[in-house]
Amino acid sequence: MTLEAAPLFTIENLHAGIEGKEILRGLDLVIDRGEIHALMGPNGSGKSTLAYVIAGHPNYEVYEGRILYKGENILEMTPDERAKLGLFLAFQYPTAIPGVTMANFLRLAVNSVRKARYGEDKALSPREFRRLMREKLAMLRMDESFATRYLNEGFSGGEKKRAEILQMALLEPEFAILDETDSGLDIDALRTVADGVNALFNPNMAMLIITHYQRVLSYIKPHFVHVMLDGKIVASGGPELAEELEVKGYDWLKAEFAETAS
Amino acid sequence: MATEAELELQRLGTEYKYGFRDPEQYVFKSRKGLDREVVEQISWMKNEPDWMRQFRLKALEYFLKRPLPTWGADLSELDFDEIHYYVKPTERQGRSWEEVPEYIKQTFERLGIPEAERKFLAGVGAQYESEVVYHSLREDLERQGVIFVDMDTAVREYPDLVKRYFGTIVPPNDNKFAALNSAVWSGGSFVYVPEGVRVEIPLQAYFRINAENMGQFERTLIIVEPGGYVHYVEGCTAPIYSTASLHSAVVEIIVKEGGRCRYTTIQNWSKNVYNLVTKRAAAYRDATMEWVDGNLGSKVTMKYPAVWLMEPGARGEVLSVAFASDGQHQDAGGKMVHVAPYTSSQIISKSISKGTGRASYRGLVKVHRGAHHVRSNVVCDALLLDEQSRTDTYPYMEIEEEQVSIGHEATVSKVAEEQLFYLQSRGLSEAEAMSMIVNGFIEPITKELPLEYAVELNRLIQLEMEGSVG
Numbered sequence A: 001m002t003l004e005a006a007p008l009f010t011i012e013n014l015h016a017g018i019e020g021k022e023i024l025r026g027l028d029l030v031i032d033r034g035e036i037h038a039l040m041g042p043n044g045s046g047k048s049t050l051a052y053v054i055a056g057h058p059n060y061e062v063y064e065g066r067i068l069y070k071g072e073n074i075l076e077m078t079p080d081e082r083a084k085l086g087l088f089l090a091f092q093y094p095t096a097i098p099g100v101t102m103a104n105f106l107r108l109a110v111n112s113v114r115k116a117r118y119g120e121d122k123a124l125s126p127r128e129f130r131r132l133m134r135e136k137l138a139m140l141r142m143d144e145s146f147a148t149r150y151l152n153e154g155f156s157g158g159e160k161k162r163a164e165i166l167q168m169a170l171l172e173p174e175f176a177i178l179d180e181t182d183s184g185l186d187i188d189a190l191r192t193v194a195d196g197v198n199a200l201f202n203p204n205m206a207m208l209i210i211t212h213y214q215r216v217l218s219y220i221k222p223h224f225v226h227v228m229l230d231g232k233i234v235a236s237g238g239p240e241l242a243e244e245l246e247v248k249g250y251d252w253l254k255a256e257f258a259e260t261a262s
Numbered sequence B: 001m002a003t004e005a006e007l008e009l010q011r012l013g014t015e016y017k018y019g020f021r022d023p024e025q026y027v028f029k030s031r032k033g034l035d036r037e038v039v040e041q042i043s044w045m046k047n048e049p050d051w052m053r054q055f056r057l058k059a060l061e062y063f064l065k066r067p068l069p070t071w072g073a074d075l076s077e078l079d080f081d082e083i084h085y086y087v088k089p090t091e092r093q094g095r096s097w098e099e100v101p102e103y104i105k106q107t108f109e110r111l112g113i114p115e116a117e118r119k120f121l122a123g124v125g126a127q128y129e130s131e132v133v134y135h136s137l138r139e140d141l142e143r144q145g146v147i148f149v150d151m152d153t154a155v156r157e158y159p160d161l162v163k164r165y166f167g168t169i170v171p172p173n174d175n176k177f178a179a180l181n182s183a184v185w186s187g188g189s190f191v192y193v194p195e196g197v198r199v200e201i202p203l204q205a206y207f208r209i210n211a212e213n214m215g216q217f218e219r220t221l222i223i224v225e226p227g228g229y230v231h232y233v234e235g236c237t238a239p240i241y242s243t244a245s246l247h248s249a250v251v252e253i254i255v256k257e258g259g260r261c262r263y264t265t266i267q268n269w270s271k272n273v274y275n276l277v278t279k280r281a282a283a284y285r286d287a288t289m290e291w292v293d294g295n296l297g298s299k300v301t302m303k304y305p306a307v308w309l310m311e312p313g314a315r316g317e318v319l320s321v322a323f324a325s326d327g328q329h330q331d332a333g334g335k336m337v338h339v340a341p342y343t344s345s346q347i348i349s350k351s352i353s354k355g356t357g358r359a360s361y362r363g364l365v366k367v368h369r370g371a372h373h374v375r376s377n378v379v380c381d382a383l384l385l386d387e388q389s390r391t392d393t394y395p396y397m398e399i400e401e402e403q404v405s406i407g408h409e410a411t412v413s414k415v416a417e418e419q420l421f422y423l424q425s426r427g428l429s430e431a432e433a434m435s436m437i438v439n440g441f442i443e444p445i446t447k448e449l450p451l452e453y454a455v456e457l458n459r460l461i462q463l464e465m466e467g468s469v470g
Helices: A045-057 A081-085 A102-118 A126-139 A144-148 A157-171 A187-200 A239-248 A251-261 B004-013 B035-046 B050-065 B102-110 B113-120 B138-143 B151-157 B159-165 B176-184 B417-423 B429-442 B451-466
Strands: A008-018 A019-033 A038-039 A060-069 A087-090 A173-178 A206-211 A224-231 A230-236 B123-128 B131-135 B147-150 B189-193 B203-208 B218-224 B228-237 B245-247 B251-253 B260-267 B273-283 B288-295 B300-303 B306-309 B315-324 B330-338 B344-353 B358-367 B372-386 B388-400 B403-413
Touching: A008 A045, A019 A060, A019 A230, A038 A045, A038 A239, A045 A060, A045 A081, A045 A173, A045 A206, A045 A239, A060 B123, A081 A087, A081 B417, A102 A126, A102 A157, A102 B315, A102 B429, A126 A144, A126 A157, A144 A157, A144 B004, A157 A187, A157 B102, A157 B147, A157 B300, A187 B004, A187 B035, A224 A251, A230 A239, A230 B151, A239 A251, A239 B245, A239 B260, B035 B176, B050 B176, B102 B113, B102 B203, B102 B218, B102 B372, B113 B123, B113 B228, B113 B330, B123 B151, B131 B138, B131 B147, B131 B151, B138 B315, B147 B151, B151 B159, B151 B189, B159 B288, B159 B403, B176 B251, B176 B273, B189 B203, B189 B228, B218 B260, B218 B273, B245 B300, B251 B260, B273 B288, B273 B315, B288 B300, B306 B315, B306 B344, B315 B330, B315 B358, B315 B451, B330 B344, B344 B358, B344 B429, B358 B372, B358 B403, B372 B388, B372 B429, B388 B403, B417 B429, B429 B451
Parallel strands: A038 A206, A038 A224, A087 A173, A173 A206, B123 B203, B189 B218, B203 B228, B218 B251, B228 B260, B245 B273, B251 B273, B260 B288, B273 B300, B273 B306, B288 B315, B300 B330, B306 B330, B315 B344, B330 B358, B344 B372, B358 B388, B372 B403
Antiparallel strands: A008 A019, A008 A060, A224 A230, B123 B131, B147 B189
16 A cells, blocks of 8 residues: 555554543544544543544553554654644643743744744744734634733633634644534634634545534534544444434434444 | 754753853962952952952951851852952953953853844943953943943942942841952942933843852942933853852942832853842832842852832832752742832742752741831742752741731642643644743743843743753
């Protein structure tokens, strides 16, 4: 199999957890360029763990399996090495960094990623960066004062989520995970964020949208929907699977899964 | 491929940038150790008036009588007999850099002083070992009556002013190290700002120790007449030696009615220097005194800039940053002494400890009886970078008056793994993420610095991080 033919992103038999407690129990997933996948599941099914493991959170341990990105196993890489390959995670609970302005942080982040991905001479000058930042702020209908605010400090829930999408817009990932980006957003904010995400999506990239509810999927249309239970993907299908879940809840799948497992 | 700048950064990360040394080519160097003869010798070489000679000898008695402080940092390895107390590098002082001996000039070039002078300073003093080798002040300020000379020149040329104020704010018997400085002082700055004159761009003094086992004892006196303003900045570096050097300065400041003085220090001594400094200011009616104190280098620092609030309306402020990395103890803080009613003060201290480094906040707020309607606020935040680093807080309050408003907050935090992970997940290396968190932590203080110094401070912290991670 040549690298060109390999899918953008593959998870094979992933077993991972935290402090010796296994949470992901043999998870497989293949995502290719131009695809939006939705990962759904009840609380505690391991969705956020999966997001952290893909991004490289140091507290999580991988017991078995591989994560291939562009044909390369990324599990031994540090989080910044993964980011420099074009991976991005929009956090469910972004961390505040007091005293660090959005603009200062993002300029350093954008330039380290740009240099790694496009070449040393592709860093943006302060002026170019300001222009790009203003453009993306406008796209997400965010006030320009965001640039001078401290990173996530004192942000409302909705502001934090928008700020995550702003970062995604500036970092131009090829593979983005959105972890419960819809939670805590009112309907107007959800629409703005979804519009932003849709505008950013292109056939060269892929997205994994982690969500508890079907609601966000009427704004961001997934090509594939997966359901996760107990650290495994137990059902996969098209958008109709999300609608079915909306009507029937997760219980029928739990019952079915319990049967097949026994 | 790494860029030139990155290569330089990598190289710097592994070493103290200012650790280079010049060969010793001195006019005079006193023998090691301290006694009456050495003090007499210093005074004789400086051709001082008798009152100053007497002042020194009296101070020497105080120094010899006083025990070492038993609190604060560990000074037990400091051997007073191993120090050269006076080193004279050159016969005369330059008014232009061309007049400074070539090797010393080169040193200051490497430290970026002449460049900084051209770009953003109103006046510069450069001290090398015991003597000030270069001094300049912009002509327009000179014409307005501003005086900015080294302390030895001031004793000769402005004896009345010096005699009136010298040793009044920090008396020779104030503490052991003030006594030591009073006995062997040499160099330092004398600044006089006449009534109503505002010196809008900073004056800077730069202190450089070069010789091994050197003691540097500069003495600074700043007088701001009513309505005047000055911002004085000092920077300090030294080569790295395996043996200890001693820096023990005294700074005295008088800010008269409605005047304002800001004194900024970026201390970056090499990690073999004991830095034991007494800094104190008196602020009179409606006057403002601000100490901005950044301590990064040295083996041991004990320094608590103080403001005595003498008359109603006086305001004092200390903004202190201490960074203690492996093997360092930064014992720093501030003191506010409210002598008069309707005075206010603020101390904001930010300390960072890394590895075996230890940062302590030590501060005093004292309110004298009768000093009612005093407002004072103390905030000390400590940031620990790893498991073994250590921080302590010693906030002393002596309040003798009822009608006062005193606030105190202290926090200790660790760099959260979540913060590091978050920043790294955006493409920042661990070192970059760490220095960003630290720079954010001290941002309330760096935003008070002139841009050039804020950048320098952030860069120094980044270098500390580069050396530590990975």
